[in-house]
Amino acid sequence: MIHLPRGTQDLLPGTTEKWQHVEAKFIELCRNFNYQEIRTPIFEHTELFQRGVGDTTDIVQKEMYTFQDRGDRTLTLRPEGTASVVRSFVQNKLFGQANQPQKLFYIGPMFRYERPQQGRWRQFVQFGIEALGSADPAIDAEVISLAMEIYKQLGLRSLKLVINTLGDQTSRENHRNALVEHFEPHKEELCSDCQVRLAQNPLRVLDCKKDREHPAMKTAPSILSYLTEEADAYFTKVKAFLDIMDISYHVDPNLVRGLDYYNHTAFEIMSDAEGFGAITTLAGGGRYNGLVEELGGPETPGIGFALSVERLLMALEAENIELPIDDALDSYVIAMGEKAELKTAELVNQLRQAGIQVDKDYQGKKFKAQFKAADRLKAKFVLILGENELAENKIEIKNMQTGEQVSISLPDIVSYLTEQIKKGGQ
Incomplete structure (x- = not known):
């Protein structure tokens, strides 16, 4: 008997109906918010993710499924959706369309080589949205509200929205220098990954799972102390829009995203449901104003988020929510x-x-x-x-x-x- 590969799963009748229900909810809400579907290849040139996700990320360094094809090209099964959407945006010149910003959504399998555990698979299905072409803080709030609305309309109650700002380029540079100065005396006490991150991308030290309890983490300088006047004003406006939309949030200065292209707004949605598991994050996203240029396009701001369908279904199960699925035959x-x-x-x-x-x-x-x-x-x-x-x-x-x-x-x-x-x- 041949078994399925480790870190993958078969979705059988009786389960697939749940997937169809939540995917239909994604499409319905995206239609309400005027986001249109985009479908990109499951594999791309490896360089796309090296440049788009970042050479210093765990995804690129440790988790990608990369192979040589018969033409000796280096290809990679997509580990996330944003880089592919932005590549398509640039290649198909969507920045020249009359309707701007381009508001796009995708649903599809992603692939990461990591240790399989509850809610974490080597092949997983990701839903995400990308809004490209607007630097208005109002669209940051819209993206966050769409993510929250998905969970609320499916019945989840134990939700926690955490937001932060990563600031503009000047803010990040000043914060970066402060982080290096802060962590350098403790460098030998950090894990080997963080010792490398300290030189390449010190912001990602704050995102380390191994060193999260290290005393230096608790006293690390906050990005909020290094914001330029413009970056601080931007974050204030994002919060004002969330307030007016009656969306509750918690500001966490140590919240960073694991990908190199983020700046300004960053956010995560977590489950507080009892028994959900140690990994509480349901969705994450943020603003990435330099990614389009990095991939060869014109200067174009962007923001988006992604969620795992597997983790969404886990959260529904943790809260004992039965989806209204009619599986009766006429x-x-x-x-x-x-x-x-x-x-x-x-x-x-x-x-x-x-x-x-x-x-x-x-x-x-x-x-x-x-x-x-x-x-x-x-x-x-x-x-x-x-x-x-x-x-x-x-x-x-x-x-x-x-x-x-x-x-x-x-x-x-x-x-x-x-x-x-x-x-x-x-």
Whole structure:
């Protein structure tokens, strides 16, 4: 027997319906917020992620699935969605479209080689949005509100929004120098990764999972103390928009994002649900005003977020939220006799063309066994066709909810069932 690769999973019927429900909610909300779908390749040139995600990140250094193709090109399975969307934005010159900003969303599998654990897979599905072409703090608040609305509309209550600013270029440079000065005396006490980060990107030391309890972390200089007047004003406006939208938040000066292209607004949404697990982050995002230029496009501001569908479903389970999924079948046709069996094939096709869900037996089961199959499929109506019914050009219909059984003319079956299904079978 061949098993699936470690860090991957099969999503089986009974589970996939939950995925379809939340994905439909994503699309519905994006339509309300006027975001349009974009689909990019599952693999890209490795250079895209080296430049777009950042050479100093754990993703690029440790977690990417990279391979040589037959043309000796270096390709990588996408570890995240933003770099691909921005590459497409530049390559397809979306910056020249009349409608700006370009407001885009994506849903698809991402790949990272890391130790599999609860809620963390080597292949996972990510939903994300990107708004490219606006430096207005109001759109930062819009992006955050869209992320929060997804969780709220799916019923989650134990949510915590954490925000921070990473400042503009000058703010970051001043903060960077202060971090180096602060952590340098403790360099040998930090993990090997942080010793490298201190030289390459000291901001990411604050994001270290291994050293998070080190005393130097608690006394590290805050970016808020190094903001320029412009960066401070920008963050103040973002908070004002969140306040006016009645979105609660907590400012955490140590919140940083793990990717190199972020600046100004950064945020994470966490679950406070009991039993959710040690890794509480559900979604994260922020502003990345230099990424489009880094990938060869014109100066274009951008902001976005991404969430893991797997972790969203975990959060729903932790809060005991049942999604309103209707997995009942509209109708099931039972045939008795060869002539009826032939007529049933025609009838099933006719009902399906009319948009009615229907199934039938394909294993030669007896009458009672077919009824049991209809019950397992939660069929709302069972249609019974035998030799006598054929002779009278009628069919018996049993309402499985009320137990009522009626005889209907075969030419009237589509209109009758359509009306009954519309009324909910009552």
